[in-house]
Amino acid sequence: MRVYRKHWWVPWAFLALPLAMYLVWVIIPIIQTLSLSFTSWDGLSPTTRFIGWRNFEDLFHDSIFWTSIQNNIRWLILFILVPVPGGLAIALLLDQKLPGNKMYKTLFYLPMTLSFVVIGLVWSWIYDPQYGALTTALNSIGLSSLNRAWLNDPSIVTYSLVFAAIWRQIPYIMVLYLAGLKNVPPEMVEAGIVDGANRVQRFWYIIFPMLKPATIIAVTVSVIDSLRSFDIVFVMTRGGPFYSSNVLANYMYIEGFHNYRMGYGSAIAVIQFAITFGFILVYLSNVMKSEGVD
Amino acid sequence: MKARKWIWLVVLLVVVVSTLGAQRLVINSYMSDEAPRRVFAELVDQFRALHPEYTVVLNVFPHEDFKVLIRTQLASANAPDVATWFAGERMRYFASRGLLAPIDDVFPDGFGKDFPAAFESACAYDGTLYFVPQSWYWWGIYYNTKVFDALNLTVPENWYQFLKTCEILKQNGYTPIAIGTRGTWTTGGWFDSLNMRLHGLEFHTDLTAGIIPYTDPRVEETLSSLADLAKRGYFLENHASYDWQEAATRLFNGEAGMYLMGQFIKDVAPADVRDDLDFFRFPIIDGTIGIYEDTPIDGFLVPANAQNKDGAKVFLKFIASKEAQEYFAVQLGRLAANRHVPPPDAHAQKGLDMILASDGVMQFYDRDTDPQMADRGMNAFVELMMFPDRLRTILQSLERDRQRIFQ
Amino acid sequence: MLKPKKSFVFFFYISATIIVGMWLVPFLITTFTSLKTMNELMATRTAWAPPAQIYTGNFREAWEVSGMQRYFGNTFIITIPSVVGTLLISSLSAFALAFYQFRFSRAVLILFVGGMLIPFQMLLIPVFRFSNQVGLYDTYQGVILFHVAFQLGFCTFFLRNFMKTIPSSLYESARIDGARDFTIYRKIVMPLTVPAMAALGILQFTWIWNDYLWSLILLQSDHYKPVTLGLVTLRGQWIASWNLIAAGSLIAAIVPLTVFLIFQRYFIEGLTVGAVKG
Numbered sequence: 001m002r003v004y005r006k007h008w009w010v011p012w013a014f015l016a017l018p019l020a021m022y023l024v025w026v027i028i029p030i031i032q033t034l035s036l037s038f039t040s041w042d043g044l045s046p047t048t049r050f051i052g053w054r055n056f057e058d059l060f061h062d063s064i065f066w067t068s069i070q071n072n073i074r075w076l077i078l079f080i081l082v083p084v085p086g087g088l089a090i091a092l093l094l095d096q097k098l099p100g101n102k103m104y105k106t107l108f109y110l111p112m113t114l115s116f117v118v119i120g121l122v123w124s125w126i127y128d129p130q131y132g133a134l135t136t137a138l139n140s141i142g143l144s145s146l147n148r149a150w151l152n153d154p155s156i157v158t159y160s161l162v163f164a165a166i167w168r169q170i171p172y173i174m175v176l177y178l179a180g181l182k183n184v185p186p187e188m189v190e191a192g193i194v195d196g197a198n199r200v201q202r203f204w205y206i207i208f209p210m211l212k213p214a215t216i217i218a219v220t221v222s223v224i225d226s227l228r229s230f231d232i233v234f235v236m237t238r239g240g241p242f243y244s245s246n247v248l249a250n251y252m253y254i255e256g257f258h259n260y261r262m263g264y265g266s267a268i269a270v271i272q273f274a275i276t277f278g279f280i281l282v283y284l285s286n287v288m289k290s291e292g293v294d
Numbered sequence: 295m296k297a298r299k300w301i302w303l304v305v306l307l308v309v310v311v312s313t314l315g316a317q318r319l320v321i322n323s324y325m326s327d328e329a330p331r332r333v334f335a336e337l338v339d340q341f342r343a344l345h346p347e348y349t350v351v352l353n354v355f356p357h358e359d360f361k362v363l364i365r366t367q368l369a370s371a372n373a374p375d376v377a378t379w380f381a382g383e384r385m386r387y388f389a390s391r392g393l394l395a396p397i398d399d400v401f402p403d404g405f406g407k408d409f410p411a412a413f414e415s416a417c418a419y420d421g422t423l424y425f426v427p428q429s430w431y432w433w434g435i436y437y438n439t440k441v442f443d444a445l446n447l448t449v450p451e452n453w454y455q456f457l458k459t460c461e462i463l464k465q466n467g468y469t470p471i472a473i474g475t476r477g478t479w480t481t482g483g484w485f486d487s488l489n490m491r492l493h494g495l496e497f498h499t500d501l502t503a504g505i506i507p508y509t510d511p512r513v514e515e516t517l518s519s520l521a522d523l524a525k526r527g528y529f530l531e532n533h534a535s536y537d538w539q540e541a542a543t544r545l546f547n548g549e550a551g552m553y554l555m556g557q558f559i560k561d562v563a564p565a566d567v568r569d570d571l572d573f574f575r576f577p578i579i580d581g582t583i584g585i586y587e588d589t590p591i592d593g594f595l596v597p598a599n600a601q602n603k604d605g606a607k608v609f610l611k612f613i614a615s616k617e618a619q620e621y622f623a624v625q626l627g628r629l630a631a632n633r634h635v636p637p638p639d640a641h642a643q644k645g646l647d648m649i650l651a652s653d654g655v656m657q658f659y660d661r662d663t664d665p666q667m668a669d670r671g672m673n674a675f676v677e678l679m680m681f682p683d684r685l686r687t688i689l690q691s692l693e694r695d696r697q698r699i700f701q
Numbered sequence: 702m703l704k705p706k707k708s709f710v711f712f713f714y715i716s717a718t719i720i721v722g723m724w725l726v727p728f729l730i731t732t733f734t735s736l737k738t739m740n741e742l743m744a745t746r747t748a749w750a751p752p753a754q755i756y757t758g759n760f761r762e763a764w765e766v767s768g769m770q771r772y773f774g775n776t777f778i779i780t781i782p783s784v785v786g787t788l789l790i791s792s793l794s795a796f797a798l799a800f801y802q803f804r805f806s807r808a809v810l811i812l813f814v815g816g817m818l819i820p821f822q823m824l825l826i827p828v829f830r831f832s833n834q835v836g837l838y839d840t841y842q843g844v845i846l847f848h849v850a851f852q853l854g855f856c857t858f859f860l861r862n863f864m865k866t867i868p869s870s871l872y873e874s875a876r877i878d879g880a881r882d883f884t885i886y887r888k889i890v891m892p893l894t895v896p897a898m899a900a901l902g903i904l905q906f907t908w909i910w911n912d913y914l915w916s917l918i919l920l921q922s923d924h925y926k927p928v929t930l931g932l933v934t935l936r937g938q939w940i941a942s943w944n945l946i947a948a949g950s951l952i953a954a955i956v957p958l959t960v961f962l963i964f965q966r967y968f969i970e971g972l973t974v975g976a977v978k979g
Contacts (some may be wrong), residue, residue, distance in 0.1 A: 010800035010882050015809065018794035018853050026816045026851035036826070043826065044365050045391050057513045090720065102965075104717050108962060110728055111953040115929060116909055118947060122727045122734070123814035124325075124476075126751045127879055128540075129532045133726070133749045152532040152680075167727065228820050240476065241534035242677040247919050259666040260387075262826060269823040277815065300778055301841055322921070328942065353923045356933040366826075366918065370833045375923075564740040 030273070036266035043262035055267035066238075067269070068246045071158045072275075075247065078162045079169065081227035084218050086166070087173025092203070094174070095181050109175065111168045120235030123164040127151050151237060154244035161245055165232045165274055169225065173218050180214025181207070220279070222229070227276050248272040320604040321352045322367065323375040329561070340614050340621075348605055368393045369505035373597035375606040380389050381416035382657035383502070383554035383664065388595070389419035395596040395603050396422045408614065408632050414523055426610045427593040427631035429622060431557040432645045434485050434573035435508065441468060441551045449574040453491075457578040460528045463551040470528040472550035474541030479677035482659030483554045489516040490586040491579040494507045495654045498586070498593055500662035502656075504700030508692040518691065519579075520675065523683035534676060545571075556590070557645060560627070575648055582652035590661055591631065659662070666673075670695040682685040735759050742944055757950035768923075769949060772931035776910060776956075778841055779927055783848035784905045788898050791853050794858035796886050800872060810861070811896035817854035821914070824851075829918050839921040847919060850911050856901055863897040864890060903964045907957040928953045 037055055041048035044179040061063045094104050112121070127150035135147050150160040184207055190204045230249035233239060239254065241247035248268055256265025296620060301313050306584055321338065323504045325331050353374070355363060360378075367373055368388060370511040388394050401407070405414045405423060417425035434465050437449075445466055449458040460470035473480050490498050500506045501513065523529065530541055534640055542559055546567045553559065554576065563571055578585065594613060597607045612618055616634045623630035629646055637643040650653065660668035675686050730749045734742070739751040763769055798810055828847060839842030867890060873887050882932070913929040920926060932949045932960070 002857045006909065011330065011797040011803050011806070014793045014797035014882075014886070018790050018857065019809070021790065021846070021850040022813065022816060022853050024821070024831070025828060025847055026819075026824065026854070027812070029824040029831070030816075030819060031824045032827040044369050044388070044393060064317065069822065091722070094717060098710060098713055100714075101717075102723050106958075106962060106965070107721050108724060109307040110725060110954075110958065113911075113957045113961070114728070114731065114905065115913070115932065115950050115953065117913075117933060118731055118950040119727065121943060121946070124535070125730065126727065128749075129535055133730070141892050149532040155452060167724070171724075172354075237476065240681065241675065242673040247664070248820055252820070253915070254669070256822075257365075257828070258930075259669050260365075261666065262605065266823070269820060272820050273823065276819070298782070301782070305760075351922065356930070359917055359933065363917065363921075365831055367921065370829075370838065372833065372838055478788055640949070 010147045012226075014092075026257045031035055033266045033269055036263055037270045037282040038267075042260040043256065043258065047265070053262070055264050058189075059266065059267055059271065064243045064246060064251060068245055068248045068251045071245060071247050072229070074158050074228040075162055075222060075229050076167070078159075079222040080219060082166050083169040083222055084215070086170045088176045088177050088215075088219065090170060091177035091181060095178055105174075105178070106129045108171050114230035116235050119164065120232060123167075124151060124236050127160055151243060157237060159243040160231050161236055162267060164227060164236065167279050169222065169234075175220070176218050177211065177214055180211045202276065223279050224276060226258070227272065227279070296532045299694070316600075317348055317605070318352070319348045319602055319609060320377070321376045321609070322348065322353045322355065322360075322364075323378045324357045325378060326354055326357045326360075327561075329626055333622055336625075337613070337618055337621060340591050340618070341609060342559045344612065345608065348608075349610075368599065371599060373599035373601075375600040376594050376596060376609055378592065379425070379595050380657070380661050381407075381413070381427060382661040383594060384657075384661050385425050386419045387665070389422075389424045389506045394419075394424045395598050395600060395606075396424060397426065397596055397610060398423050399605060399612060400426060400607050402519040408616070410631070410633055413591060413631060413660050416657055417593070421651055422681065425593050425595050426614050428613060428619065429593075429626075429628040430589050430591040430631055431629060432644070432649055433487070433554065433556050433576075433590075434648065435552050435554050435576055436545065436571055436573045437552045437557055438545055438548055438550070438667065439572050440569055440570050441548050444625060447551075450577050451574075452581075453577050457526075457550070460523075460526070464528065468548075469530050469544060469550040470552060471523070472530045472544045472553040473533050474530075474536035474538040475533045475676045475679065476535060476537045476684055478669075478676050479658075479660055480538050480541075480555070481672050481679065483556075483673055485516065485671070486521050486588050486656060486659050487554065488579075489513075489525045489577040490656070491515055491576065491583065492519070494583045495656070498656060499662075501596035502659065502667075504667065505697055508696050509689050514685070514689060517675075517678060518685055521678055522684050524679045524682045529679060534680060535591040545659045555644075557628075560641065573644075585651070586651050586654045586656065587649060588658045589649055589655040590658045593631065664699050667696060667699050668698075703808060722899075731951060733945055735951055736812050737944050739942065740943060759944045761951040761953065763945050763952060769928065769931060769952065771924075772926055772964050773843075773930040775925055776927035776929075779844050779848070780906060780909045781918070781930050783845050783852075783909050784902055786845065786849040787852040787856050787905060788902060790849060791856035792891065792894065792898070793858055793886075794853065795864055796890060798857065798861045798869075799864035800869075800890075810858070813854045814859045815854070816851075817858060821851070825914070825918055832919055838919065839925065841925060844916055844919045844925075848912070852905055852909075856905070859901055860894060860897060863894060867893055869967055882970045906960050909951075 038050060038052060039048045039132065040054070042052050068264065084154045090108065094101055129135060129149040129152060131145070132150070134150065135144075136154065138144055148156055151157050175257040188206055188210075189202060192206050197205070209280050213226045228249055229247050233245060233247050233250045243251075250274065252265045252272065255261045255268065298496065323331075323334060325334050335352060338350055342348070342350050342425055364377060364379065367377070385394070401409075401423060405411075405417070409417075413427055413430075414423075417423055417427055441447075441463070442449075445462055445468075447459055447462060450459045461594060463470040473484075477479055480570055486498065489501065490513055493506065497506065501508075507514070530536070530544060533541065538555070538561060541550075542553060542555070545553045545559075546563055560568060560571060576587070577587075594610060596603060597608070599649050600606055619630035619632040620635045622628065623635055623642075625639050627642060629637060629642055637646045660672065663671070671692060674692050678685060678688050733749065737756045737966070738754070738756045738758075741753060751967065783876075794813065795810075798806060802920070809917075816935050832838045832843045837846065871889055872885060875889055880888075911929060912927075913933070916927050916930050928949070932946055932953065
């Protein structure tokens, strides 16, 4: 958008206050964390030692760190594969001009209003291997062979946690797609009906392409939330049993705040930031491209 | 905007209050459970009545979060004047870094006048006192008397009898030992008890101090006893899914026979089950070794950055007094640290007698050893209980951690 | 206008009810928990089942005894200025980035967007130390200022995208009429941005209302605590009063839900234009 500008300092005048606040509370703290990652600070003592790359070397040899990264990747893949199509499907389903659809939408939004403490608690009851709701449900429909120790078995605990997180994520994605659907001109869809296209064709050739911007956001949000996941893991398992469900954010928090290894925790944070930043670049170039010439 | 008015009002209040700073006393507490919270608030009120020259501010934090917050609070210029905390290594960690104020003058006639000599080392660092104890509790094997009666079981006193008891429980369809390891600290009790029964107090002290390698054959012996119990299937199935409270339900409703736990398990028991609960001392394994138990002590400390250290000490003298300690103990059924306070009920008396008959005490694994080591250790114990065959690799991994942490 | 077939209507209601019903099971369990007594919670094996006896005392207890009223007030004091502050201030930066071309504009945008995506645990200690040093620790302002600053990233980006959909002709004709930049911002752009700000306001409100970690780190006195902290205090050293926590959480959830209901219209509209259109 070309705009005539009187003085060069005008945009900076507008940016002054927001940039200043942002620098003070966000940017500078990030830089401080970066510098902390090169120290052995314990989070308490008034002084600390500079140790160069030691923390990062230790991380490289730290099996818990690699387990966390693996888990984050599991989160990433599942968060893209499930909530995005799931949220889309629910949005498509509920977005009908039928009475009561607003009620359904509001009810579906409820999971987002609950605090993570409660979500974690309730899901751990559902997952109770002996008396939990999930186990009971599977038993009652004759699928008791599928029963597992959902939170106990190190090989599936991460999946159990991701599932609980997805429960909360799908309503969020649904809302994004509901907004996107509002952008689809009804005339185009009706033209499709007149041309004899059935429901599936209408969706695939008309609606879905117009949802591309919404899909980009949905995927990006899912990527970022999966790499940043913390609350569910912290509340339900603390990264256990014996670190098998650990993720980077949780590991950083426990090392930094519970185990008096603030320097080490900062190093973990730096790595997490680097990984996420990689995705920022991808996202930004996508957005810039779709905007055309700036 | 209304909010802005509020903000200025608050700022004004804070300014006014802080100018009265000399007489202000800030107490931070982690007693977020309903009953202790209430009782402690009442004690603070009593203090207020006795010392109207102080404006006392009491802040209560969620217990788990407090453990994280206290660090930031100690390191800040706005440290509270008094804070609740745990005795032992947890306190010494701060003292060794100069974050606590010495409080020898709270005990003008010496620590031993009012408090058990056995507690002194847990309250001091390098010969100086930094900690005022308030209450303590013991760990024992709690059992469901109805279950034992139904199977005609008697309380086991040695390891052989204990294993037999477990076996009988198992054969009859009960879970012999309830435990919830989602919060890993429950495993600390088992490690401590086994280690002290097998190798005694000095060995355990040295181990938690990081002097003894985890690959030492004696440590292996301790952990292989634990692994043995797991292999025989005596622990609650899927214990890592449950936190300690959920596992306790199994004991209360009679599905499980025993639970190695601290005294507070009675606080959680439903009213109709409470009388069916009793405890016995952890069984003796080696008759030649002395009898040692875990007795975690809770109390108070004064940060070095406190604004009102003198006021803090006045409060500490109050809280150390027989009256204050007795009030707390009676209201909550706890054991007071003050020697002159009698146990509040029969259950507490039994616990006290058990400890008095012991040869020495430790705090608890995660209060005796470096916090990082405790985290690695307890997680390793959980892994061992789930995969007993991994004993060797677990010990080696713990030893690597020990070398890194205690170097 | 084509009417949907009867069979489809049937399908809609059945599947919507089933799916939404299944989705709300955890919510239902929370409600059951809030209606149980502590005794029942500790005695029953099926913690998720409906209460044997309905006990409504938890709600009253959570509200009165545990100081909820105070915490609720605090949460409003923290949330509302934070939302208003971040919306207004980010509209300034969004305006600059949407309507002006200048050197570094892309870098500034990346800066804001980058901050949007950091793991915020990274900021905990530095921000704590900073707040301590300048005397913002344990104050409402300290928490509010942090929330305002931290949300600037996402809000700037979001509002910038929205403002880009405003036709430049409006801007140019105002210029030709001799209007100054700030007047254009105030009188033309801002009124048009209201739907997007309403939508963003809901998201921000929900997020800050449910914030736990920052209030935990930046506040000390019980006096200032928001409802999220108050709830967790019910989780003691040994005993967690799950029934009280459930009741308190349900009470707390009412506010963001109400905000959602009220502003739902703008929510959907605003999200559409701001985020979807390039």
